[in-house]
Amino acid sequence: MSLEENLKRVQDRHEELGALLSAGNVVPDAFRKMSKEYSDLNPIVQAIEALETARASLKEAQALLAESANDAEMRELAQAEVQDLKEQLPELEHQVQVMLLPKDEADDKNAILEVRAGTGGDEAGLFAADLMRMYQRFAERQGWKFELMDVNETGIGGYKEATAEISGRAVFAKLKFESGVHRVQRVPETESGGRIHTSAATVAVLPEAEDVDIQVRTEDLRIDTYRAQGAGGQHVNTTDSAVRIVHEPSGIVVQCQDGRSQHKNKEKAMTMLRAKLYDHQRQELDRERSASRKGQVGSGDRSERIRTYNFPQGRVTDHRINLTLHKLDRVLEGELEELIDALSFEDQAQRLADLS
Template sequence: MLEKIQIVKQRFDEINDLIIQPDIISDQKRYVQLNKEYKDLKKMVDKGLVYEALMSNVEEAQEIISDGSDAEMVEMAKMQMEEAKAQIPALEEEMRVLLIPKDPDDAKNVVMEIRAGAGGDEASIFAGDLHRMYTKYCESKGWRVDIVDFNHGTSGGFKEVIFEVSGEDVYGTLKFEAGVHRVQRVPQTETQGRVHTSAASVIVLPEAEEFDVQLDMTEVRIERTTSTGPGGQSVNTTYSAIKLHHEPTGMIVSCQDQKSSHKNLEKALKVLRSRLYEMELAKKQAADSEKRMSMVSSGDRSAKIRTYNYPQGRVTEHRIGLTLYDLSNIINGDIQKIISELMMAENTEKLKADTGAI
């Protein structure tokens, strides 16, 4: 482990020198990449300093015990050695996880899309519940949530809602939420008290920077319309809503949340870039067997990942067989326990796969 710490330290020092070089600062893409790597390596370097200090304590204690000339010092050394040795295994495990190669997209902001699936009005209400759950979770993390576009359900909730989340390591946290979420409950419209099953799909896209996707604006047709509210009625008389048509792929992106046409265009372009970036990402992941085989992979949008069962107050995370009887708190945004378990499962898989590397 000490050898690995030294390798990390060398790279850390190298980046420390690079990020102050004028040619690096002027290259935005390279500068951002190096800054992200610097932050990640600093975590490992800080842990490495603690690890080295503990190993040094063990070594010093062993020397005092071997000498044996001072009984009181020997007793203190034994205590010091036991204390250090008790901390080392957990610290080594933390460092092994930190040594796993990071997905460069994990630090990105995200564009999330929630769409009502099977279940009619109840599915739209559930999509609204999911949007509220994620909004509350993001707020608890200090992240910013901005609506991009939405289409209200006829009885509440959303047929579709698209929003941006900005903060630290957002994609690395929320990527596990991608897939089909199911709800089992008695709908508000049900008169006979029967439990129905409805679904909503969640898509999590890493937000693409301008230098990630070179968007040719000659291939994008911009349509300006008035914003609409529930039922399709116009809610303002200015042509501020934006609809983008990407001719090569046939993608259509809308944004009507802002009063300014310019701001709506900016947001719509972010979503378009992120969708195009995800298309390229999907091609790479399809060629990567480890990504494809991962049980917590977010690649398959049609995969049923989680069930929220109201009669039993139960939430089941199908990918890792986790069941929690805490539905009311979870649907109110307390989803960290689930995300932490999914992260642990993914890291365990990576550790198995990368044993030789780390």
């Protein structure tokens, strides 16, 4: 389908939805869905109208230019307007094309963030904790809610693994490219010889699923309760408040022990389970749709080394887009916007290239 056909299709659908919503005889569930679709189309339609206005203005300016052969002042004004509009049009067309790209249905969802220590022993655990704090600070900068759901500590301030729920506006859209292996190069505090060690941690960002996305049958679950433990195996309470859920058909296991209430921990564990099942479903669909995704920014391959944090040189390098920033301290304080924006832009560029 050409760009012009796409523009017409969007405008026709927007007009159709407007008429249906105005009629006032739509059942509540359908009304909600139509209202959301209409609202989502509004900015696209506005961008299309801006493009069409610029195109019409260019035609008028070109006609004026042709008619003003004997009027030097008018010709100069018309030439300037034609030049200005010709410079605006490519950007307006690009904006519309980006807005017309197929949207990931999960982009508006909240996210479950998992960070696990990889190779590197205690240093990997400390780095995993650094990453979790980095994402917590980024969430605060975005005005999102960040809540730890489960933490397995190493006993020296590190994390063997940790899970958090992040809720807010477009959380998954901004964090989805963070999945993968993050590598750190630094001198551990315990290293007396000053040698640089390399450690790693794995990050997984899963869109949070709702009941309508994933149906979980009670008979497919095995739910165990146990006593929550803190660092070093110390009991942090005296009741069986921690919850572990096994989804037997898939073998997926989730657990939550961060809250004091067994009911709350079970609720959080179910949220984690639905997210994992939904993510598994999305991964399967992605594999079926295109083998070419492996070479793209959003491949979601969690065994791929995506970023290196080099402390001696104070730099962060994202290997997927060959971007290096010399502000490691600020990145670890949650200043991730430049990295995330660059990854999103590259993903858009690749998808536009695929369409063309």
